[in-house]
Amino acid sequence: RQTSKEALLEFWTQAERKTGVKINYKERVEDITRSGDGFIVKTNRGTYPTRSVLLAIGRRGTPRKLGVPGEEMSKVVYRLIDPEQYKGQHVLVVGGGDSALEAAASIAETDSGGGVVLSYRGAEFDRAKARNRDRVQAAAKTGRLQVMMKSNVKKVEAESVSIEHEGEMKQVRNDAIIVSAGGVLPSEFLKRVGISVETKYGTV
Numbered sequence: 001r002q003t004s005k006e007a008l009l010e011f012w013t014q015a016e017r018k019t020g021v022k023i024n025y026k027e028r029v030e031d032i033t034r035s036g037d038g039f040i041v042k043t044n045r046g047t048y049p050t051r052s053v054l055l056a057i058g059r060r061g062t063p064r065k066l067g068v069p070g071e072e073m074s075k076v077v078y079r080l081i082d083p084e085q086y087k088g089q090h091v092l093v094v095g096g097g098d099s100a101l102e103a104a105a106s107i108a109e110t111d112s113g114g115g116v117v118l119s120y121r122g123a124e125f126d127r128a129k130a131r132n133r134d135r136v137q138a139a140a141k142t143g144r145l146q147v148m149m150k151s152n153v154k155k156v157e158a159e160s161v162s163i164e165h166e167g168e169m170k171q172v173r174n175d176a177i178i179v180s181a182g183g184v185l186p187s188e189f190l191k192r193v194g195i196s197v198e199t200k201y202g203t204v
């Protein structure tokens with residue numbers, strides 16, 4: 001069954017209201033230590049004694065950075081919140097997975113008047129779902145999205161970005177950048193709290 005992001009957010013907002021569950025936003029768990037028959041959970045805002053802990057921190061980890069000069073500028077973000085906020089802007093999306101393809105297609109589909117460039121270092125979008133690949137292809141056909149395969153972002157400047165593409169350094173007009181280059185897993189954190197992770201590459 002398909003639903004929209006807006007409907008899903010409304011569902012979770014309702015659930016929060018109905019159940020009265022207390023959510024501490026903008027709080028990050030930094031450490032969990034044993035204490036008697038329970039735990040002490042340390043966050044960036046406080047310390048909580050608890051009987052048990054349910055970790056539901058996902059698999060995305062901390063967004064991977066590009067590591068290029070200028071990346072610290074406020075126009076560089078690591079996730080798309082609302083495609084509408086980029087109306088009329090020249091946007092660069094970096095990455096080749098579902099997050100990047102979805103972000104690039106969503107912004108291009110708003111017909112914002114600016115333009116979207118999708119830069120990916122790989123030769124094919126082989127990690128993304130067929131539906132997202134189709135959306136990108138459709139947006140590229142309309143001319144609102146330019147796809148740069150086998151390209152690498154080298155430098156971010158206030159009104160442009162330098163991208164190495166097909167052996168050339170190209171300077172592309174730019175107002176905003178969304179980096180969707182995957183995440184760095186919280187391996188250190190998991191290890192510290194005593195959780196070992198077993199990686200299986202396609203084996204059962």
Ligand SMILES: Cc1cc2nc3c(=O)[nH]c(=O)nc-3n(C[C@H](O)[C@H](O)[C@H](O)COP(=O)(O)OP(=O)(O)OC[C@H]3O[C@@H](n4cnc5c(N)ncnc54)[C@H](O)[C@@H]3O)c2cc1C
Nearest residue numbers: 027028029030056057058059060061098099100102186189
């Ligand atoms: C672009 C995109 C599109 C997707 N589309 C679909 C789709 O159409 N259908 C579908 O079924 N799935 C989709 N998925 C997958 C789906 O989002 C995930 O499977 C799902 O979100 C996983 O849920 P989760 O609760 O395990 O983790 P997450 O949703 O990743 O939630 C983990 C939460 O924990 C928080 N967190 C992490 N570390 C800490 C910490 N130390 N302290 C406090 N909080 C922390 C994070 O900030 C986050 O809010 C999509 C994913 C992406 C990226």
